[in-house]
Amino acid sequence: MCQKTSIMFFYHRMILFWRCLLNNIGVVYNIQAKYSQAETNLFAAIEVWELLRAKLKDDQKISIFEQQAKTYRFLQETFIAQNKIEQALETSERGRARAFIDLLTSKSTPNKASIFFWVKSSHNNSIHWQ
Structure with missing residues (x-):
């Protein structure tokens, strides 16, 4: 069990490293007005975030939220600089x-596998969780 934990720790660290690297390369390209390259790297950084998020617990997701938000902001700035x-x-x-x-x-419920969906009630036209 200890070996599996250390492998997962190493895996998460490598993913964070790549995310940080891709994000920073995207920012540098943005500063240099190489917007196409900036987009490519920032999109890749977001994809790495999504890969990592799928394997994290809720408290870990909260701790990386601000970092992920920065990547989205940098991508927005890249699009704005191109008038996109x-x-x-x-x-x-x-x-x-x-x-x-x-x-x-x-x-959600303690069982995180539950799925959220909207249900429109036929008797009062309200929308609620089920």
């Missing part, structure tokens, strides 16, 4: 959606 306003807004929404999903997950 629609993509910047989509990126902003994606970052907020991630925070909302985390909030919903943290409020």
Whole structure:
């Protein structure tokens, strides 16, 4: 069991390293006005975040939230610098959606495998969780 724990720790550290590296490369490209390369690296950093998030506990997700939000902000800045306003807004929404999903997950039942969905009640047209 100890070996499995140390392997998982190493795995998470490597993922964090790659995320940080991709994020920083994207920021440098943005500063140099090499926006296409900045987009590529920042998108890759976000993908690494998503890979890591799937394997984290709720408290760990909270601890990396601000770092992930920075990557989304850098990507937004890259789009704005290119006058790609629609993509910047989509990126902003994606970052907020991630925070909302985390909030919903943290409020779910102890069985985190449960699925959230909206149900429209036929008798009063209200929407509620089920």
